[in-house]
Amino acid sequence: MRIFADTRPLRNRSFARLWWANIVTVIGAQLTVVAVPAQIYAITESSAYVGLTGLFGLVPLVVFGLWGGSLADVFDRRRILIVTTCGLIGTAVLFWTQAFFGWNDVWLLLGVFAVQQAFFAVNQPTRTAVLPRILDDELLPAANSLNMTVMQAGAIAGPLVGASLIPVLGFSLLYLVDAVFLLATLWAVLALPALVPERADGAKPSTPGLRSVIDGLAYLRHHPVLLASFVVDLIAMIFGMPRALFPQMAHESFGGPGEGGVAFALLFIAIPLGAVLGGVFSGWVSRVERQGRAVVVAIVIWGLSIVVAGGALFFAHGTALPVLPIVVVALAIGGAADMASSAFRQTMLQAAATDDVRGRLQGVFIVVVAGGPRIADVAHGASAATVGTAVTVAGGGVLTVVFTVVAALAFPLFWRYRVARKDDPVDP
Numbered sequence: 569m570r571i572f573a574d575t576r577p578l579r580n581r582s583f584a585r586l587w588w589a590n591i592v593t594v595i596g597a598q599l600t601v602v603a604v605p606a607q608i609y610a611i612t613e614s615s616a617y618v619g620l621t622g623l624f625g626l627v628p629l630v631v632f633g634l635w636g637g638s639l640a641d642v643f644d645r646r647r648i649l650i651v652t653t654c655g656l657i658g659t660a661v662l663f664w665t666q667a668f669f670g671w672n673d674v675w676l677l678l679g680v681f682a683v684q685q686a687f688f689a690v691n692q693p694t695r696t697a698v699l700p701r702i703l704d705d706e707l708l709p710a711a712n713s714l715n716m717t718v719m720q721a722g723a724i725a726g727p728l729v730g731a732s733l734i735p736v737l738g739f740s741l742l743y744l745v746d747a748v749f750l751l752a753t754l755w756a757v758l759a760l761p762a763l764v765p766e767r768a769d770g771a772k773p774s775t776p777g778l779r780s781v782i783d784g785l786a787y788l789r790h791h792p793v794l795l796a797s798f799v800v801d802l803i804a805m806i807f808g809m810p811r812a813l814f815p816q817m818a819h820e821s822f823g824g825p826g827e828g829g830v831a832f833a834l835l836f837i838a839i840p841l842g843a844v845l846g847g848v849f850s851g852w853v854s855r856v857e858r859q860g861r862a863v864v865v866a867i868v869i870w871g872l873s874i875v876v877a878g879g880a881l882f883f884a885h886g887t888a889l890p891v892l893p894i895v896v897v898a899l900a901i902g903g904a905a906d907m908a909s910s911a912f913r914q915t916m917l918q919a920a921a922t923d924d925v926r927g928r929l930q931g932v933f934i935v936v937v938a939g940g941p942r943i944a945d946v947a948h949g950a951s952a953a954t955v956g957t958a959v960t961v962a963g964g965g966v967l968t969v970v971f972t973v974v975a976a977l978a979f980p981l982f983w984r985y986r987v988a989r990k991d992d993p994v995d996p
Contacts, residue, residue: 571849571851572848572849572850572851573710573713573714573717573847573848573849573850573851574707574709574710574713574850574851574853574854575710575714576707576710576854577703577707577710577711577714578714580702580703580707581759582702582759582760582761583699583702583703583711585755585756585759586695586753586756586757586760587714587715587718588752588756589752589753589755589756590715590718590719590753591718592749592752592753593749593750593752593753594718594719594721594722594726595722595725595726595729595749596660596745596746596747596748596749596750597722597726597746597749598722598723598725598726598729598730599726599729599730599733599742599743599745599746600660600663600684600742600743600746601726601730602726602730602734602742603663603730603734603739603742603743604621604663604677604681605618605621606734606739607667607677607739608620608621608674608677608678610739611672611673611674611677612674617674620678621678621681622942624678624679624681624682624685625681625682625685626938626939626942627682628682628683628685628686628689629685629688629689629934629935629938630689630935630938630939631686631689632685632686632687632689632690633689633690633692633693633931633932633934633935633938634781634784634928634931634932634935635690635781635931636648636652636689636690636691636692636693636694636927636931637693637694637697637781637784637927637928637929637930637931637932637934638780638781638784638927638928638931639690639694639927640690640693640694640697640765640926640927640928640930640931641697641765641780641784641924641925641926641927641928642765642780643764643765644762644763644764645694645697645698645701645763645764645765645927646698646757646760646761646762646763648690648691648694649691649694649695649698649757649760650754650757650758652687652688652690652691652694653691653750653753653754653757654754655683655687655691656684656687656688656691656750656753657747657750657751657754659680659683659684659687660684660743660744660746660747660750661743661747662680662683663677663680663684663739663743663746663747664740664743664744664747666680667738667739667740667743668740689931689934692930692934693927693928693930693931693933693934694927694930696914696917696918696930696933697918697923697926697927697930698760698763699711699712699918700918700919700923700926701763701766701923702760705918705919705987706854706987707854708914708915708918708919709853709854709856709859709911709912709915710850710853710854712910712911712914712915712918713847713850713853713907713908713911714847716843716847716907716910716911717843717844717846717847717848717850717907720840720841720843720844720847720903720907721840721844723840724837724840724841724844730742765923765924765926765927766922766923766924780928781928781931783925783928784925784928784929784931784932785928785932787921787925787928787929788929788932791920791921792979792981792982793860793916793920793979793981793982793985794916794917794920794921794929795979796860796975796978796979796981796982797863797913797916797917797982798932798933798936799975799979800863800864800867800909800913800972800975800976800982801909801910801913801936801937801940802936802940803867803968803971803972803975804867804870804871804906804909804940804968804972805936805937805940805941805943805944806940806943806944806947807871807944807947807964807965807967807968807971808870808871808874808902808944808964808965808967808968809940809941809944809945809948809964810874810877810878810944810948810957810960810961810964811836811839811941811944811945812944812945812946812948812949812952813948813949813952813957813960813961814832814835814836815832816952816957817831817835817881817895817957817961818831818832818835819832820957821881821884821885821891821957821958822884822891822892831892834892834896835895835896835899838895838896838897838899838900838903839899839900839902839903839906840903841900841903842899842900842901842902842903842904842905842906842907843903843904843906843907845900845903845904846903846904846905846907846908847907850907850908850911853908853911853912856912856987857986857987858984858985858986859912859915859916859985859986859987860916860981860982860983860984860985860986861983861984861985862908862909862912863909863912863913863916863982864972864973864975864976864982864983866905866906866908866909866912867905867906867909867968867972868968868969868972868973869901869902869905870902870905870906870909870968871965871966871967871968871969871972872965872969873898873899873901873902873905873965874898874899874902874961874962874964874965874968875962875965875966875969876894876898876965877894877895877898877899877902877961877962877965878957878958878959878960878961878962878963878964878965879958879962880894880895880898881895881957881958881961881962882958882962884958913933914933915987916985917929917930917933919987920985948960948961948964951963951964
């Protein structure tokens with residue numbers, strides 16, 4: 569129990585249903601994640617059209633992530649989860665329908681994808697805001713680690729399985745599997761109790777909309793611990809996430825083919841693989857009280873691992889060093905550190921915020937998580953075109969460490985933040 573993941577949250581029946589159902593639905597969701605761009609490319613034979621999935625996915629995530637968070641702070645969260653889960657099932661059925669009848673309309677595909685991401689953007693912050701209502705605060709780090717382990721495992725297994733099954737089963741059957749597997753989540757959500765948001769003393773009921781979103785953002789201004797959690801996450805992702813460079817790294821540094829290959833696959837799965845291993849051996853997270861300090865240390869480790877990965881690229885040619893394994897191991901260590909950081913930051917949002925704003929803060933979390941890596945893709949791509957991958961990756965890691973330390977100094981309350989235990993209540 570001191571080494572492996574803390575499974576105490578699974579003793580809670582509501583959380584256990586959601587978690588086991590999530591294992592099933594993540595598999596189906598990852599099949600669709602692979603099938604949509606693959607079908608778009610099969611229709612158009614153009615990577616430009618495939619790239620539009622980023623735009624059609626990001627805009628609904630930002631808009632409906634913020635709006636969905638405001639909904640979750642007003643209405644019964646169980647009902648929101650039921651409606652959005654049914655919406656996800658409906659979009660999966662639409663994916664299956666267009667593939668089954670061979671309509672081959674790329675704009676229809678992109679439109680359905682945008683609607684699916686809108687439902688996901690409302691569902692996800694609501695789902696996360698539910699956890700503090702069904703679990704004790706001391707179990708939240710373990711619960712978040714368990715959830716993230718499942719998501720990262722799906723990020724590894726889904727693309728591998730989906731890519732191999734498309735030539736055998738075709739697109740339509742993969743979409744149908746996603747729709748059927750989502751019924752597991754619907755079953756788990758239907759079993760939840762009513763979850764009407766609890767109001768803080770003296771707080772007025774809010775109405776969903778732009779004003780409610782602005783009020784949620786204003787809440788962060790008066791809570792530097794929560795604001796700092798978003799700041800350090802953006803630092804880690806914008807400066808330290810080199811995923812956009814993996815194709816170039818695989819081709820130029822390790823001699824892989826331009827369209828992928830073994831080196832590309834290893835680079836691609838290294839970070840989620842490290843996150844999964846970090847989740848499996850996450851028994852320690854529930855015992856950490858200085859969670860702000862833990863986040864800073866984890867992000868510094870993430871940054872240093874990226875520095876090592878980038879530094880190794882300088883020796884990719886003309887050396888006997890096993891450079892590819894060094895880069896992969898460094899990225900995996902970074903993935904494990906990022907998993908710990910994410911678990912603690914998520915816990916802070918759930919435990920340190922009042923229940924009437926948790927949905928909106930989780931909406932902001934979704935926007936940050938989705939937006940940071942996409943900004944990194946643009947920044948790293950532009951930098952690598954000028955100074956090369958090695959300098960870009962190593963330099964990004966250095967900037968991650970430096971700016972994280974600066975953020976810790978700028979937000980001393982974040983560095984000193986300590987979670988309050990039942991037997992040792994402490995005011996952070």
